[in-house]
Amino acid sequence: xxxxxxxxxxxxxxxxxxxxxxxDPISEHNRLYWYRQTLGQGPEFLTxxxxxxxxxxxxxxxxxxxxxxxxxxxSTLEIQRTEQGDSxxxxxxxxxxxxxxxEQYFGPGTRLTVT
Amino acid sequence: QQQVxxxxxxxxxxxxxxxxxxxxxxxxxxxxFPWYQQFPGKGPALLIAIRPDVSEKKEGRFTISFNKSxxxxxxxxxxxxxxxxxxxxxxxxxxxxxxxLNFGKGTSLLVxx
Numbered sequence: 001x002x003x004x005x006x007x008x009x010x011x012x013x014x015x016x017x018x019x020x021x022x023x024d025p026i027s028e029h030n031r032l033y034w035y036r037q038t039l040g041q042g043p044e045f046l047t048x049x050x051x052x053x054x055x056x057x058x059x060x061x062x063x064x065x066x067x068x069x070x071x072x073x074x075s076t077l078e079i080q081r082t083e084q085g086d087s088x089x090x091x092x093x094x095x096x097x098x099x100x101x102x103e104q105y106f107g108p109g110t111r112l113t114v115t
Numbered sequence: 116q117q118q119v120x121x122x123x124x125x126x127x128x129x130x131x132x133x134x135x136x137x138x139x140x141x142x143x144x145x146x147x148f149p150w151y152q153q154f155p156g157k158g159p160a161l162l163i164a165i166r167p168d169v170s171e172k173k174e175g176r177f178t179i180s181f182n183k184s185x186x187x188x189x190x191x192x193x194x195x196x197x198x199x200x201x202x203x204x205x206x207x208x209x210x211x212x213x214x215x216l217n218f219g220k221g222t223s224l225l226v227x228x
Contacts, residue, residue: 004158033215042121042204042218043159055213091158095214102147102214106158 002027004107006092012113013082020078021110025094032075033104034067036060037089049075050097082114118142119207121219128226134192136222138205141186145207147214148181150190153202153221162203163190195226 005024013019025032030051035043046065047057051072061067064082069075079086089111093104121138128134138148149164165172165179165188172179178191192199202221208214 042221045215048213048215056215102208103161104216105161108158
């Protein structure tokens, strides 16, 4: 299966700790997106990359959040000094930048619980 | 500010019935309107999508109706089945923002046997 994969699937951490999530996009996709989804809400856009360049960041992405895609393949999302309000599902999606560039395919998500 | 408004929040339909979910948007720059289906604990799955150059798109039991002048679009699920019970999200995006998706708040659909 060559879909989007995310690791870990679940993460429980204590408030104040740092966490890092990984996303591996569909192999031929050069765009990668991060979203956050809280319970009962739709996903909210955080940031996206085209190849290794981070092209857009949402205002939701506070200074405690950082995302990287160093070689234009997998991406990591780090949250520093976690807060209880960071508890959410973090979703990754990928797409191509040519042809049907608007179609995004999502991974299974990483569920973060901050205690 | 919610850029895409979705209704209803929840919907109960009998097996074989038609499920209808509505969305409205304000940003006229939006040029791509997908619907995603999400089961508990899973990521959203692309179900069907439409571009504004057509008013309707049908794929199997799923149909999108699009009204550009009213800035509204809707999802119709014909012959609804219990397996369709899930949360459905409409979304909108445009090329200016790299097609970053703006989602509605979702509709929880329950199809009863």
